[in-house]
Amino acid sequence: MAAPAPRRRGVRATRWLLIRVASGVGVLWAAATIAFLLQTLTQQSRARLIYDQRVGNNSIPSKGVTAAINHQYGFDNSVLHQYVSYIGGLVHGNFGVSYFQHVSVWSLIIQQIGPTLILTFSALILAWVIAVGLTLLGAGRHNIWSSAIANFLQMLSASVPSYWVGTILLVIFAVNLHIFPVLGGNPLLALVLPMITMALPVSGFLGQVIQDEFSSALEQPFVTSSRSRGITDFGVRTVHVLRHSVLPGLTLSGWAVGYLFSNAVLVEQVFDRAGIGGVLTKAASEGDVPLATGVVLLSAAAYVIANIVVDILYVFVDPRLRA
Amino acid sequence: MSTLNTTAGSPVAGSVSGAPLVRVDGLRVSFGKSVEDNPVVRGVSFTLEPGRTLAIVGESGSGKSVTARTLLGLTGRNAKIATDRFEIHGVDVSGYGDAQWRKLRGRDIGLVTQDALVSLDQLRQVRQDVGEGPKIHKTLKRKQELFARVVELLDQVGVPDPAVKARQLPHELSGGQRQRALIAAALALDPGILIADEPTTALDATVQAQVLDLLDATRQRGKALIIISHDLAVVSRLADELIVMRRGEVVERGDAAEILSAPKHEYTQKLLDAVPSGHSRGQRLSPSETASQATVSDLKVVRAHHAKPLAGGNLLEAAGLVKSFTGPDRVARRAVDNVSFQLKPRETLGIVGESGSGKSTVAKLVLGLEEPDEGHVRLAGEPWSGIKEKQRRDRRPDLSIIYQDPLSSFDPRWSVERVVQDTVARDISDTVGQKGRVGELLDLVSLPRGLRGRRPLELSGGQRQRVAIARAVASSPRVIVCDEPVSALDVSIQAQVLDLLGDLRDELDVSYVFISHDLGVVHHVSDRVLVLHNGRVVEEGGSDEVLHNPREEYTQKLVSAVPRLRISGRAQQVA
Numbered sequence: 091m092a093a094p095a096p097r098r099r100g101v102r103a104t105r106w107l108l109i110r111v112a113s114g115v116g117v118l119w120a121a122a123t124i125a126f127l128l129q130t131l132t133q134q135s136r137a138r139l140i141y142d143q144r145v146g147n148n149s150i151p152s153k154g155v156t157a158a159i160n161h162q163y164g165f166d167n168s169v170l171h172q173y174v175s176y177i178g179g180l181v182h183g184n185f186g187v188s189y190f191q192h193v194s195v196w197s198l199i200i201q202q203i204g205p206t207l208i209l210t211f212s213a214l215i216l217a218w219v220i221a222v223g224l225t226l227l228g229a230g231r232h233n234i235w236s237s238a239i240a241n242f243l244q245m246l247s248a249s250v251p252s253y254w255v256g257t258i259l260l261v262i263f264a265v266n267l268h269i270f271p272v273l274g275g276n277p278l279l280a281l282v283l284p285m286i287t288m289a290l291p292v293s294g295f296l297g298q299v300i301q302d303e304f305s306s307a308l309e310q311p312f313v314t315s316s317r318s319r320g321i322t323d324f325g326v327r328t329v330h331v332l333r334h335s336v337l338p339g340l341t342l343s344g345w346a347v348g349y350l351f352s353n354a355v356l357v358e359q360v361f362d363r364a365g366i367g368g369v370l371t372k373a374a375s376e377g378d379v380p381l382a383t384g385v386v387l388l389s390a391a392a393y394v395i396a397n398i399v400v401d402i403l404y405v406f407v408d409p410r411l412r413a
Numbered sequence: 414m415s416t417l418n419t420t421a422g423s424p425v426a427g428s429v430s431g432a433p434l435v436r437v438d439g440l441r442v443s444f445g446k447s448v449e450d451n452p453v454v455r456g457v458s459f460t461l462e463p464g465r466t467l468a469i470v471g472e473s474g475s476g477k478s479v480t481a482r483t484l485l486g487l488t489g490r491n492a493k494i495a496t497d498r499f500e501i502h503g504v505d506v507s508g509y510g511d512a513q514w515r516k517l518r519g520r521d522i523g524l525v526t527q528d529a530l531v532s533l534d535q536l537r538q539v540r541q542d543v544g545e546g547p548k549i550h551k552t553l554k555r556k557q558e559l560f561a562r563v564v565e566l567l568d569q570v571g572v573p574d575p576a577v578k579a580r581q582l583p584h585e586l587s588g589g590q591r592q593r594a595l596i597a598a599a600l601a602l603d604p605g606i607l608i609a610d611e612p613t614t615a616l617d618a619t620v621q622a623q624v625l626d627l628l629d630a631t632r633q634r635g636k637a638l639i640i641i642s643h644d645l646a647v648v649s650r651l652a653d654e655l656i657v658m659r660r661g662e663v664v665e666r667g668d669a670a671e672i673l674s675a676p677k678h679e680y681t682q683k684l685l686d687a688v689p690s691g692h693s694r695g696q697r698l699s700p701s702e703t704a705s706q707a708t709v710s711d712l713k714v715v716r717a718h719h720a721k722p723l724a725g726g727n728l729l730e731a732a733g734l735v736k737s738f739t740g741p742d743r744v745a746r747r748a749v750d751n752v753s754f755q756l757k758p759r760e761t762l763g764i765v766g767e768s769g770s771g772k773s774t775v776a777k778l779v780l781g782l783e784e785p786d787e788g789h790v791r792l793a794g795e796p797w798s799g800i801k802e803k804q805r806r807d808r809r810p811d812l813s814i815i816y817q818d819p820l821s822s823f824d825p826r827w828s829v830e831r832v833v834q835d836t837v838a839r840d841i842s843d844t845v846g847q848k849g850r851v852g853e854l855l856d857l858v859s860l861p862r863g864l865r866g867r868r869p870l871e872l873s874g875g876q877r878q879r880v881a882i883a884r885a886v887a888s889s890p891r892v893i894v895c896d897e898p899v900s901a902l903d904v905s906i907q908a909q910v911l912d913l914l915g916d917l918r919d920e921l922d923v924s925y926v927f928i929s930h931d932l933g934v935v936h937h938v939s940d941r942v943l944v945l946h947n948g949r950v951v952e953e954g955g956s957d958e959v960l961h962n963p964r965e966e967y968t969q970k971l972v973s974a975v976p977r978l979r980i981s982g983r984a985q986q987v988a
Binding site for chain 2: 310311312314315316317318319320321322323325330333334407408409410
């Protein structure tokens with residue numbers, strides 16, 4: 091039996107990827123539709139909101155003013171017309187214009203997305219490092235202490251809320267020990283505490299699924315046959331068993347990106363960091379609907395992209411899926 | 414402890430100045446607090462010379478595998494080991510730590526484990542596991558050299574297209590090829606000692622024979638072979654010396670041919686008697702136990718269908734069955750291709766075939782779990798295939814199934830009694846009546862009363878199979894389909910289960926469709942035999958006729974591949 095020709099394999103891989111991307115686009119479309127519906131549900135007050143912001147008080151606008159605003163933003167068109175132009179705008183990267191800052195939502199988000207992305211992904215990487223490290227040390231070891239400590243850390247990190255961890259870390263390392271800045275300072279140093287705050291709970295969840303799989307893989311016959319060839323304990327763990335155990339961790343990482351992205355909103359407030367969190371809180375409190383839905387859509391996009399990346403990584407780790 | 418008398422031929426070059434390759438005296442192993450705390454190996458001694466094969470035989474829990482692992486220092490961290498003398502290549506290894514053992518593993522002693530898909534790392538290419546020894550021991554550093562060696566090894570052990578297979582993943586190889594790859598991996602550093610732990614257990618008969626030949630060929634090249642098995646037939650084919658173990662103790666030892674033809678210990682005798690074959694048909698395989706306590710008349714009252722006369726005399730009739738499945742490559746494959754057979758009352762029809770022969774699909778068609786693409790099944794003269802499930806439901810109690818591993822068909826949280834009661838509840842509505850019937854059924858299969866409150870996981874394999882049988886007969890079926898019912902059991906337990914099935918056939922008036930890859934088992938139980946190959950019926954007839962004088966080439970190949978107990982004087986054949 092000959093192996094399938096590499097070219098056909100490539101065609102199949104491309105088709106697989108296209109299907110994944112198409113279903114991701116479907117998810118985004120659904121998210122955009124829900125976001126649009128939320129906007130139109132506030133139809134009655136949208137012109138009023140904008141007027142209030144313009145004049146700076148709660149006076150009642152005249153019908154002419156309301157009509158002018160409605161016309162300017164296209165609120166006087168049919169819902170279907172609005173929907174088509176909204177989705178059409180999204181396709182061209184037009185997320186609409188902020189009601190209050192009168193600039194495009196895209197430009198507002200793009201200014202602030204960088205720090206949030208850096209925070210999210212550095213936290214995810216740190217979470218993986220912690221989870222894999224503790225697993226390599228702890229899982230299946232007969233030394234009770236190392237696995238007990240690893241288990242305790244995992245339980246703790248999976249069950250403690252991030253804002254509490256953030257506050258405690260700030261008090262200890264910034265306020266009392268002055269190791270890290272409370273506010274501002276070197277951007278790399280300023281990243282450390284929020285990154286740890288976000289990574290800890292995720293590392294707890296990751297660690298638990300990875301460690302479970304690790305322990306059961308360690309009992310598999312292929313470990314014994316590998317040992318019978320003279321491999322070291324560390325070798326078995328890194329060369330053979332780890333690869334088996336990261337698979338469920340990868341699955342969880344797709345979820346973790348969404349979790350981290352939304353958690354970033356909270357943690358950015360605790361550490362007073364720049365980022366999308368500030369944009370969202372401001373938009374929500376002011377009722378800046380286009381801005382808020384823009385952030386929501388972007389989060390959905392981050393989630394979709396993360397899951398596609400996870401699927402691709404899965405194929406790299408598990409070669410059986412390449413067939 | 415005396416050592417095993419070996420009449421070794423001339424030692425082969427490489428062994429250390431005439432010393433035996435392995436010398437073990439008084440090996441004791443325990444996983445408890447000390448060596449004396451409930452030991453699993455209680456004083457095993459042997460020596461091993463180049464070019465010789467030592468077989469260690471025993472059922473599960475006998476300590477045979479632990480003994481083998483000890484020779485590699487792979488008994489586990491919790492094991493407590495004591496020996497009076499423990500030498501490999503004439504060097505005392507009794508105080509070895511893990512680092513010292515690692516230098517020995519692969520280089521001086523190779524281990525071949527049972528082929529399960531999980532004996533090779535499924536996420537790595539075959540070449541990586543086969544070449545792991547040379548890589549770890551740094552005998553081959555350059556990539557091309559290592560790959561060339563892997564291909565050479567795979568070629569040596571008879572893997573076709575070695576250069577292609579080397580780059581494939583374990584699941585892309587057949588079971589036989591994987592087993593060969595495992596042997597290749599163990600031979601990679603050319604160790605003087607090869608330990609094979611149940612090397613053929615999961616394999617079809619023809620593949621099994623090839624693998625045994627391969628192991629024997631390595632021994633003939635001067636390696637010492639230790640073969641661990643529960644299968645006396647496998648052992649009789651290869652072994653020079655034999656150790657029979659039971660519960661950690663050596664019950665008999667000596668020249669293999671002598672022991673197999675004239676066993677001195679009653680346990681060895683019992684093991685030999687338990688091997689099913691054509692010659693044992695109609696005889697009990699296990700020492701006569703009290704067959705069953707329940708009176709059968711009690712059990713028949715529930716359904717009185719057996720009295721109904723049969724039109725045409727066939728209980729079950731399959732005609733021209735065809736079933737195709739579409740594979741992952743979107744190519745339709747005929748799993749069952751024009752299969753016909755009849756089953757008469759009180760008859761046992763054996764269906765033999767290797768993996769992929771379509772025997773399990775036939776079982777599904779008979780059970781009405783799959784619909785045939787062509788052909789039909791009739792049960793008790795009435796249509797059974799091609800009708801709505803609703804029409805089948807009332808007649809379902811007429812058919813039962815017993816699987817290879819009943820564990821997966823039990824709710825793990827339920828007690829044994831509840832598992833059986835669940836089936837009984839269909840016919841009896843009041844709880845007291847149900848409990849009474851459950852008691853009868855469990856008496857019928859001789860399940861000790863003390864075990865009935867236990868959960869399936871707390872039972873042994875044989876006990877679980879008894880529960881599965883009790884459940885299968887609960888509805889007073891006319892036909893029971895047995896799909897590899899004893900393949901997972903030790904030979905003495907297998908003997909008991911086969912005896913039980915035989916008793917039930919007489920007492921309950923049931924017929925069996927008995928599916929197995931084991932020709933000996935099929936020959937022992939069956940009146941007639943159907944040989945399946947690639948979904949087609951190759952040969953059909955009375956079981957003596959087919960299995961003693963096979964007409965077709967395929968059947969001949971199958972029969973000749975079965976390892977026989979090669980014993981002069983006893984003249985026992987497996988098939």
